[in-house]
Amino acid sequence: MTLPPYADLLGITLESSDGAPVLAMPFGADVIGRPGFVHGGALAGLLEMAAIVALKHALESEGRADTRIKPINVTVDFMRGGREKVTRAQGHVSRLGTRIANVETIAWQDDRERPVAAARMNFLLAGS
Amino acid sequence: METAPFPFDPADFFAALPAGHGRRLGIRYGAHGADWCQLVLPWREDLVGDPARGVIASGPIVALLDMATSVAVWMKRGGFLPHATLDLRVDYLRPATPRREVIGRGECYRVTRSVAFVRGIAHDGDPDDPVAHVAGTFMFTGVPA
Numbered sequence: 649m650t651l652p653p654y655a656d657l658l659g660i661t662l663e664s665s666d667g668a669p670v671l672a673m674p675f676g677a678d679v680i681g682r683p684g685f686v687h688g689g690a691l692a693g694l695l696e697m698a699a700i701v702a703l704k705h706a707l708e709s710e711g712r713a714d715t716r717i718k719p720i721n722v723t724v725d726f727m728r729g730g731r732e733k734v735t736r737a738q739g740h741v742s743r744l745g746t747r748i749a750n751v752e753t754i755a756w757q758d759d760r761e762r763p764v765a766a767a768r769m770n771f772l773l774a775g776s
Numbered sequence: 777m778e779t780a781p782f783p784f785d786p787a788d789f790f791a792a793l794p795a796g797h798g799r800r801l802g803i804r805y806g807a808h809g810a811d812w813c814q815l816v817l818p819w820r821e822d823l824v825g826d827p828a829r830g831v832i833a834s835g836p837i838v839a840l841l842d843m844a845t846s847v848a849v850w851m852k853r854g855g856f857l858p859h860a861t862l863d864l865r866v867d868y869l870r871p872a873t874p875r876r877e878v879i880g881r882g883e884c885y886r887v888t889r890s891v892a893f894v895r896g897i898a899h900d901g902d903p904d905d906p907v908a909h910v911a912g913t914f915m916f917t918g919v920p921a
């Protein structure tokens with residue numbers, strides 16, 4: 649799966665897993681918000697990218713890799729400050745329809761059970 | 777008793793923005809008022825999320841609106857006071873026009889003892905034809921609940 653330029657700006661790399669790939673975003677000058685913390689916008693960007701990756705992964709496994717996806721909206725909850733370490737995120741497609749997909753995503757650092765942020769995204773799907 | 781805010785000028789703040797995500801995205805000051813702030817996100821090759829069409833990714837637009845609404849809270853509260861984004865909801869009304877800068881305008885329309893409520897839009901030239909709409913909340917840190 650190829651990631652867009654914006655994912656490179658965030659320094660995102662993919663890690664394989666059972667289910668959708670996990671995205672890893674290193675801490676660095678490009679993603680700092682207030683000193684010592686990850687910028688909320690960078691976290692939101694990581695969550696959105698994880699949602700897109702999970703959706704593409706799900707579409708591929710259904711033989712619908714050519715489907716075009718358009719984000720309709722995102723809701724992000726910020727739960728903890730992201731500290732100076734790698735942040736990981738993984739999306740989960742809760743429903744994949746013919747026209748709409750609903751995707752949930754969480755981002756965490758040390759412990760997946762203690763997320764730093766989570767997002768829900770709705771996508772419009774269009775046949776190629 | 778809340779700590780007195782220290783004076784805050786968004787133009788100076790963005791002129792002296794230290795290295796970080798905002799500066800990496802190229803976000804700069806636009807305008808501000810008593811309870812609102814407008815920031816500008818340039819179109820850049822490395823912000824693209826859809827290479828086939830050159831459309832900017834939605835992530836930088838969330839970052840833009842997060843920052844514009846955050847500054848709007850400082851304007852409304854009369855200065856810089858610590859807070860954290862609690863949640864943001866962004867509706868993507870249409871793709872931003874390739875190679876055009878995006879303007880994010882955030883407004884803080886209500887402040888309580890511990891929470892600020894914000895809303896705003898992003899547009900690429902015509903505020904009546906926005907690319908995105910945002911609603912969100914910030915919680916004040918360092919304030920007893």
